[in-house]
Amino acid sequence: xxxxxxxxxxxxxxxxxxxxxxxxxxxxxxxxxxxxxxxxxxxxxxxxxxxxxxxxxxxxxxxxxxxxxxxxxxxxxxxxxxxxxxxxxxxxxxxxxxxxxxxxxxxxx
Amino acid sequence: xxxxxxxxxxxxxxxxxxxxxxxxxxxxxxxxxxxxxxxxxxxxxxxxxxxxxxxxxxxxxxxxxxxxxxxxxxxxxxxxxxxxxxxxxxxxxxxxxxxxxxxxxxxxxxxxxxxxxxxxx
Numbered sequence: 658x659x660x661x662x663x664x665x666x667x668x669x670x671x672x673x674x675x676x677x678x679x680x681x682x683x684x685x686x687x688x689x690x691x692x693x694x695x696x697x698x699x700x701x702x703x704x705x706x707x708x709x710x711x712x713x714x715x716x717x718x719x720x721x722x723x724x725x726x727x728x729x730x731x732x733x734x735x736x737x738x739x740x741x742x743x744x745x746x747x748x749x750x751x752x753x754x755x756x757x758x759x760x761x762x763x764x765x766x
Numbered sequence: 767x768x769x770x771x772x773x774x775x776x777x778x779x780x781x782x783x784x785x786x787x788x789x790x791x792x793x794x795x796x797x798x799x800x801x802x803x804x805x806x807x808x809x810x811x812x813x814x815x816x817x818x819x820x821x822x823x824x825x826x827x828x829x830x831x832x833x834x835x836x837x838x839x840x841x842x843x844x845x846x847x848x849x850x851x852x853x854x855x856x857x858x859x860x861x862x863x864x865x866x867x868x869x870x871x872x873x874x875x876x877x878x879x880x881x882x883x884x885x886x887x
Contacts (some may be wrong), residue, residue, distance in 0.1 A: 665863075689870055691872035694774075695873045695874075702864075702878065702879055704814065704877075705875040708872060709872070711870070713875035714875065720834075748813070748872055750869065751871070753826055754815065754826055755815040756815065757812055757813040757815060759812040760811075760813070
């Protein structure tokens with residue numbers, strides 16, 4: 658069982674917005690503003706998209722954004738494009754260790 | 767821009783020790799701004815952080831794996847290594863190495879391409 662809870666799947670049509678949640682506890686997500694999001698395509702290594710809750714990694718399209726409220730962080734993809742179809746993982750600092758979520762498969766319908 | 771590459775046996779027998787090495791190119795591991803970590807992904811499953819090491823040898827380990835994990839660094843070779851003892855089939859996974867800034871910073875980048883390790887007799 659992963660430390661952070663993500664929905665197994667999410668979907669949306671091109672142009673729509675979709676939000677993926679990542680729920681932890683006050684010992685990880687809720688306790689630190691150090692949440693990151695990764696995109697993983699099949700057979701590839703994860704790619705950093707968002708770090709420190711809201712900051713976008715270099716080259717990440719503006720349609721990706723991150724936020725946090727309490728023990729839940731969220732990744733929003735606005736204006737979905739076909740190329741956004743991938744697995745997405747959240748991660749949080751948890752006090753001398755790091756934890757990941759179980760991943761969400763985003764499908765563009 | 768640093769690049770990372772994992773290497774090691776693709777098949778390990780149950781109860782034996784899994785040993786992998788990550789070679790860093792395009793930058794020195796003596797860079798005091800970064801830690802160097804291991805993350806794994808079981809087939810069809812999510813990511814799991816295993817542990818991280820600083821150039822000085824300071825380490826952080828996952829509480830769930832701490833009793834079986836040793837991570838070491840050889841800055842002269844620009845390499846760091848993972849040893850995972852007493853492996854079982856549950857340790858079958860793609861193992862990635864990645865760089866991340868000093869705690870509590872939480873972005874792993876770049877990553878190696880990953881190497882699949884299968885635990886089987």
